[in-house]
Amino acid sequence: MPIHNADIAAIFEEIADLLEIESANVFRVRAYRNAARILQELGKDVRAMVEKGEDLTRLPGIGDDLAHKIKEIVETGHCAMLDKLHKQLPPTITELLAIPGLGPKRVSALYHELDIQTMEQLQRAVRDHRIQALPGFGEKTEMRIADALAIHASNTSRFKLAIAAQYAEPLAAWLRTVPGVQQVVVAGSYRRARETVGDIDILITATEHSPVMVRFCGYDEIAEILSHGPTRSSVILKCKLQVDARVVAPESYGAALHYFTGSKAHNIAIRRLGQEKRLKINEYGVFKDQTRIAGETEESVYQAVGLPFIPPELRENRGEIEAARKGCLPKLIELSDLKGDLHTHSKASDGHATLKEMAQAAKQRGFEYLAVTEHSSRLTIARGLDSVQLAKQIDEIDRLNAQLEGITLLKGIEVDILEDGSLDLPDWILGKLDLVIGAVHSHFGLSRARQTERILKAMEHPHFTLLAHPSGRLIAKREPYDIDMMRIIRQAKARGCYLELNATPDRLDLLDTYCQAAKAEGVLICIDSDAHSVLDFDNLRFGIGQARRGWLEKSDVLNTRSLKALRPLLKQTM
DNA sequence: GCCGTTTTCGGCCCGACTGTTTTCAGTCG
Numbered sequence: 001m002p003i004h005n006a007d008i009a010a011i012f013e014e015i016a017d018l019l020e021i022e023s024a025n026v027f028r029v030r031a032y033r034n035a036a037r038i039l040q041e042l043g044k045d046v047r048a049m050v051e052k053g054e055d056l057t058r059l060p061g062i063g064d065d066l067a068h069k070i071k072e073i074v075e076t077g078h079c080a081m082l083d084k085l086h087k088q089l090p091p092t093i094t095e096l097l098a099i100p101g102l103g104p105k106r107v108s109a110l111y112h113e114l115d116i117q118t119m120e121q122l123q124r125a126v127r128d129h130r131i132q133a134l135p136g137f138g139e140k141t142e143m144r145i146a147d148a149l150a151i152h153a154s155n156t157s158r159f160k161l162a163i164a165a166q167y168a169e170p171l172a173a174w175l176r177t178v179p180g181v182q183q184v185v186v187a188g189s190y191r192r193a194r195e196t197v198g199d200i201d202i203l204i205t206a207t208e209h210s211p212v213m214v215r216f217c218g219y220d221e222i223a224e225i226l227s228h229g230p231t232r233s234s235v236i237l238k239c240k241l242q243v244d245a246r247v248v249a250p251e252s253y254g255a256a257l258h259y260f261t262g263s264k265a266h267n268i269a270i271r272r273l274g275q276e277k278r279l280k281i282n283e284y285g286v287f288k289d290q291t292r293i294a295g296e297t298e299e300s301v302y303q304a305v306g307l308p309f310i311p312p313e314l315r316e317n318r319g320e321i322e323a324a325r326k327g328c329l330p331k332l333i334e335l336s337d338l339k340g341d342l343h344t345h346s347k348a349s350d351g352h353a354t355l356k357e358m359a360q361a362a363k364q365r366g367f368e369y370l371a372v373t374e375h376s377s378r379l380t381i382a383r384g385l386d387s388v389q390l391a392k393q394i395d396e397i398d399r400l401n402a403q404l405e406g407i408t409l410l411k412g413i414e415v416d417i418l419e420d421g422s423l424d425l426p427d428w429i430l431g432k433l434d435l436v437i438g439a440v441h442s443h444f445g446l447s448r449a450r451q452t453e454r455i456l457k458a459m460e461h462p463h464f465t466l467l468a469h470p471s472g473r474l475i476a477k478r479e480p481y482d483i484d485m486m487r488i489i490r491q492a493k494a495r496g497c498y499l500e501l502n503a504t505p506d507r508l509d510l511l512d513t514y515c516q517a518a519k520a521e522g523v524l525i526c527i528d529s530d531a532h533s534v535l536d537f538d539n540l541r542f543g544i545g546q547a548r549r550g551w552l553e554k555s556d557v558l559n560t561r562s563l564k565a566l567r568p569l570l571k572q573t574m
Numbered sequence: 575g576c577c578g579t580t581t582t583c584g585g586c587c588c589g590a591c592t593g594t595t596t597t598c599a600g601t602c603g
Contacts, residue, residue: 025575027575030586061577064576066576103600104601136599144592201603226591229592244603268587271587282587282589283588
């Protein structure tokens with residue numbers, strides 16, 4: 001089995017967990033966790049580095065010892081140190097760390113005092129009330145473990161960004177009405193526009209005696225209050241989403257917002273920079289000795305460490321700090337930069353609105369153009385169009401364009417890429433269109449080689465313009481199909497065609513890291529709603545968030561072009 | 575275990591809340 005970066009990272013995480021349970025030096029533990037993170041976020045395959053004999057110690061956080069272990073794992077698939085740890089502690093014990101409230105010390109106590117090694121054994125011990133008898137544990141701790149076990153058993157999955165928004169935004173709006181409250185911002189991974197969020201972090205600034213925390217804990221959608229203090233509270237909503245709220249004074253707003261936006265890796269890196277300048281950075285401000293020198297705004301925090309403002313979507317410690325230092329941060333795309341949408345559906349296939357309704361809704365958004373791209377006949381479940389039906393729609397669009405003012409409908413199709421890489425409609429009709437979007441909707445399970453060849457062949461087609469939802473994944477529902485995305489990106493470059501960033505909340509496909517790769521290769525990305533109704537244009541903001549996480553600027557995105565500039569770009573593949 | 579304009583030792587990001595304890599360890603973010 002080939003070893004991937006993620007496999008080595010998992011081994012290092014497990015070593016860290018086990019060392020922690022053994023009460024090893026905390027910094028030694030941190031070194032393993034740090035290395036795991038580095039490997040996960042590394043843009044290249046560490047196995048290839050080993051095979052080429054590259055010096056692994058040049059990677060940050062990897063010294064002689066870890067370099068040796070990486071080499072060992074790549075070559076043997078095992079790590080002798082982990083095997084040794086497994087002889088001292090049962091492998092299943094690290095699962096227990098997933099229970100909120102159980103950290104390394106308590107897991108160690110449970111194992112040594114009660115011989116608890118698995119979730120099932122923990123469950124039994126809770127039921128028999130054996131936990132509360134342990135020194136350092138008590139009745140309440142036992143009850144919390146019982147609750148946590150129940151929640152863990154039901155579901156602890158992450159929430160899609162768009163779903164989290166439906167809970168976070170009304171809650172934030174409600175908090176803004178509390179007396180004394182000045183600002184309420186949803187921070188955390190939500191603000192960084194990650195495609196899924198594990199919890200919601202809400203930052204509040206308020207006057208000293210504002211009742212905001214009491215009101216927060218009285219929100220009527222709360223199922224359980226986990227903790228409740230004057231500046232910090234955690235609750236679980238009835239929908240099982242955890243919400244953490246923090247209140248700080250207005251002068252700490254920027255420092256707190258920076259801190260609670262994360263990511264953790266980014267924050268650590270910024271604090272290190274602060275340390276080099278003998279500054280202490282915490283959620284209350286930036287301090288030189290005891291004096292606050294910054295923190296009212298995020299800009300002031302960055303300025304204190306000698307950097308320009310870094311947009312939240314870039315804060316993953318994936319090179320943004322280096323780019324900021326060099327003054328070459330991207331000027332990220334904004335929703336208002338979009339001039340149109342090139343992937344939408346109407347009642348003619350599986351959409352819910354007429355062409356005219358879609359056109360009017362697009363015009364209201366300030367769009368110049370809207371491409372109508374129904375499914376093709378192969379996708380019978382979506383009432384896909386055959387050549388005759390498509391020809392009829394082409395005529396209808398011509399008639400509508402003669403009437404419409406301030407918006408132009410473009411003629412397109414979302415044509416199925418068949419198993420052999422051919423397209424689901426004949427050339428004569430594809431040739432009459434303004435653009436042809438190719439999409440995979442079947443045979444997801446092909447081998448990497450066959451799936452990649454299939455898509456590469458489709459992109460060879462003279463009329464092919466844009467590859468829809470390139471990875472095919474549905475978040476938390478369907479894995480991406482197995483393809484060599486770098487070859488597809490290079491093919492797009494060679495053929496002069498484009499890749500889509502589909503803004504449907506379930507898709508958000510292309511992934512952020514591939515947006516970055518496409519940008520590096522000079523391939524334009526098209527951010528599309530894939531709207532099936534006039535409401536779906538709202539999803540474009542999630543696509544923009546994903547694009548920003550992929551470092552995309554206005555110039556990297558096809559549909560920021562005016563109609564006049566767009567037309568020749570659509571024709572260049574034909 | 576890593577790292578170095580404090581460079582081979584002695585540091586390593588920082589603070590809030592809870593429960594069990596009676597001043598603090600453990601956990602979490």
